Amino acid sequence: MAFPRSGQRLPWARTVFWLYVATLMLPLLWMFGMSIRPNEDILGSFSLIPQRVTFDNYVTFFTDAAWYSSYLNSIIYTSLNAVMSLVVALPAAYAFSRFRFAGDKHLFFWLLTNRMAPPAVFLLPFFQIYQSVGLFDTHLGVAIAHMLFNVPLAVWILEGFMSGIPREIDETAAIDGYSLPRFFIKIFLPMIRSAIGVTAFFCFMFSWVELLIARTITSVNAKPIAATMTRTVSAAGVDWGLLAAAGVLTIVPGAIVIWFVRNYIAKGFSLGRV
């Protein structure tokens, strides 16, 4: 190829970029290094390379029910939230991308304003409401609460992707005798597979990283892993090794899913509008 698509590259561009990535990784690697040291070594003397390597912290994590069950809790409610957000958002996004209707533009912008609500604002009402309707401390409750920011996001991302698909497809299907629901499930959904994947990923991600709301409306049964991590502070001080091990494990699910959607990440972040 005579002309590189990306334009002229600066000679030092690569170096600068990988240097940045190295800096980015440093705090992460440091936490990983901490998770495989015994606590005496962490506090005893400062060393770049662990003197003794131990996996005790990880063993503790996977044998203590309080730890691994809250890990599972987080995975359950984030998955539940992704599914529910998608089911609700798909028809709405289709409506926004295909039809004009009374108040559509206001509604669309209003949806995004919910993404701007400081979670701290909703803490008390959430606590009261979820307790009064029996959703307190349930996976379903957290999943519903996280729809607060994930449904608007899902609608915006999906609408962006759907608008990129020509409306002739819908019209042709209608002429061929497809009803709207049948067309939507048989033809349209398969066409926007990647958009659905990206949206599910973003719902999963924002639900996974959120702590404030999830912590407020749970106590034991649906307690998120992030809330359990505050347990490491005890009378004997902070259990740094265990805290670091738990931290490393919370990164794993995200790192796995990110690999699958790597080609669509940027587009999803820009709400489908690139």
Next chain:
Amino acid sequence: MSEQTTVAGSQVGGEVVPATPAGGSGAAETRADPKPRNNRAWWLVLPVVVSVAFTAVIPLMTVVNFSVQDVFSPSDRIFVGLEWFRSVTRDPEVRAAFVRTLLFSAQVLLLEIPLGVALAVVMPRRGVWMSVALVLVALPLLIPWNVVGTIWQIFARGDIGLGGWTINNVLGINFNYTLDSTDAWITVLVMDVWHWTPLVALLAYAGLRSIPGPYFQAAQIDGASAWATFRHIQLPRLRGVLTIAILLRFMDSFMIYTEPFVVTGGGPGNATSFLSILLSKIAVGQFDLGPAGAFSLLYFLFVQILCYVFFTVLTRSGR
């Protein structure tokens, strides 16, 4: 009102398609005929409206309720009108936190937007290294926010953290984020840059990838320098994604809670006590429902107004 309609309209659906040089909302198809009008589409939107009503509108009404009453117990409450709003806006602690949060958001935007764009420009564009780079750069975004706090809590400590230890022992600067307010501020700021610059970089990267190859070929034939190519070809095409980046980064930095709470807990003193940290303290810690409700509403309103102003300014200047 009509202004809002046109602004929102230029983003919605994409049937408003003047070929702006910025290419704002790019992916939309260009069709002459408008979308059909059909009010039955409301049935498709209904589930979203119901779910958002339950998760956002009802709680917000509860907050409004709190904000105009003095609650002694569930059965004993009196209407106090705008009393709480007055006391909150006069509270010096709230005012200080407001200025602090605004300053933080400004610094975040000034650092992260240029850095993110620079990063996107030097990012590998194809092959396996592109995938590796994307995954590594995106990684901080997928870490639970309190774990981000934990990572930096460890990393910046002078005794057990690589960062803090290096500053203290190698550079010889006395650095302690639990005692010194400037150090605490810097730690929180650096943490935010670490955490969120990848978002700006990914957005800008997506924007750069959408620039057609012939633009660059033309620039190369004209013998344009790398800087000229960036300034006159790449940067203008980034307007759309940078609008989103600035909006998202403003909203999220202005609402920041978990990360500074884990690292500094708002301290030392009040040095990193941002609006949400103060709000949670009033609402959950002291259980002052009235002031917390009034505070919440003003906070929410301010975020919305500023986002709307940003949105309008950024989408207008491209026309």
